[in-house]
Amino acid sequence: MRIGGMEAAKVDELIQTSLDLGIDFYDHADIYGGGKCEEVFAASVARLGIGRDKLVLQSKCGIRKGYFDFSKEHILTSVDGILKRLDTHYIDVLLLHRPDTLVEPEEVAEAFTTLSQSGKVRNFGVSNFNPGQIELLQASLPMKLQANQLQxxxxxxxxxxxxxxxxxxxxxxxxxxxxxxxxxxxKKITIQAWSPFQYGFFEGxxxxxxxxxxxxxxxxxxxxxxxxxxxxxxxxxxxxxxxxxxxxxxxxxxxxxxxxxxxxxxxxxxxxxxxxxxxxxxxxx
CATH class of the missing domain: 3.20.20.100 (NADP-dependent oxidoreductase domain)
Structure with missing residues (x-):
């Protein structure tokens, strides 16, 4: 989420170093840098000549300016933007970024099914959800939620x-x-820990x-x-x-x-x- 303003050579070093160490999973979100972080990452991958099969790409959607949006239209539009910025035909994991209290689970299910059948997204998960919210969503989904990203x-x-x-x-x-x-x-849902070096809410x-x-x-x-x-x-x-x-x-x-x-x-x-x-x-x- 912080690579948007970095020099190209620095981004290349960061990605190449991680790959050399066996780290191939990269977490993104459509709001990071207003989308620029995904573009910067894709440009680095192209410069380094890294094959798509060498990367596991995850991105998140659902946060908009001043509100959260899990509507079918927004999810589908967001994924198309993510794919374009990452310069890829699919992402390995899509997470819903923060709970939307106006969520209509059946509408999310329609969006996820469309994305799965089209091959644009291979796995799905959530971020910052509690058990009840996961159960509510899972009840309408044909696929299992694989991850929950939490602080x-x-x-x-x-x-x-x-x-x-x-x-x-x-x-x-x-x-x-x-x-x-x-x-x-x-439930065998993988927890992903965000901000593992931070105290408070991004206080340092x-x-x-x-x-x-x-x-x-x-x-x-x-x-x-x-x-x-x-x-x-x-x-x-x-x-x-x-x-x-x-x-x-x-x-x-x-x-x-x-x-x-x-x-x-x-x-x-x-x-x-x-x-x-x-x-x-x-x-x-």
């Missing part, structure tokens, strides 16, 4: 907190998402941030023990969860991509996972 990082652990503080008089025990973590595991990166001294001390100590960076540990912490969560890096820094790739080779112990969780200010009963 998750060491400092944004809402989907984890409630399950650890069940029936307690504590803010962490408040049900804010309908138990989306366990729901997705039960928590790594080496003075606002999180205890967390950074623990990350620093463990980074030496595991032989990876703090950045790598931030992803290793997410990857350690048995829900098999995919991390959407959102980075434009090739070095950070390398650090993450290194961290994918390790697995945190259970005590270390909980130590990081507590260091971020979370409680255990």
């Amino acid at each position: 998750l990082s060491i400092t944004n652990t809402g989907m984890i907190d409630r399950g650890l503080t069940v029936n307690m008089k504590h803010n962490n025990s408040i049900d804010r998402d309908g138990g989306i973590l366990d729901y997705c595991r039960l 990166v928590f790594i080496d941030n003075d606002k999180f001294p205890e967390l950074n001390k623990v990350l620093g100590d463990l980074s030496e023990e595991y032989g990876v960076t703090k950045t790598g540990l931030a992803i290793a912490w997410i990857q350690r969860h048995p829900a098999k969560i995919q991390s959407v890096l959102g980075t434009t820094n090739p070095d950070r991509v390398r650090q993450v790739a290194d961290a994918c080779k390790i697995q945190l112990t259970r005590p270390h996972w909980y130590e990081i969780y507590r260091a971020a200010g979370n409680i255990l009963p």
Whole structure:
């Protein structure tokens, strides 16, 4: 989502680095850079001579200026725009970006069926949905929803907190998402973690941030023990969860991509996972 204003050579380096490290899944959205990010990505792929079969492309639609729109017309029009900007005949995954309270599931089903039968979209999912919203939509769909993209990082652990503080008089025990973590595991829906390095809602990166001294001390100590960076540990912490969560890096820094790739080779112990969780200010009963 941040490549729209980058120099062509920098974008090329970012994509080539990730591919060299075995990362082939790229997440887009029609609103990123007003569509420019998809165009910039496609131009880089063309310069690098990367075959379409070497890439797994995902994009999202449904956010419009001032409102959300899951109408059949908007979904179909959005996908045509995405395909044109990405210079491809199909995308591997389409996500509905944020819940539209005016959604008519039957209309979404018509749009998804059209896209599937035409070969324009191979898989479908959602983003920032709770269990009830997924159930409502899934009831009308002929295909299974494959993914749900949700905010998750060491400092944004809402989907984890409630399950650890069940029936307690504590803010962490408040049900804010309908138990989306366990729901997705039960339904075999892949959770994709967005903003894995951010705290708050795009307020900044928590790594080496003075606002999180205890967390950074623990990350620093463990980074030496595991032989990876703090950045790598931030992803290793997410990857350690048995829900098999995919991390959407959102980075434009090739070095950070390398650090993450290194961290994918390790697995945190259970005590270390909980130590990081507590260091971020979370409680255990």
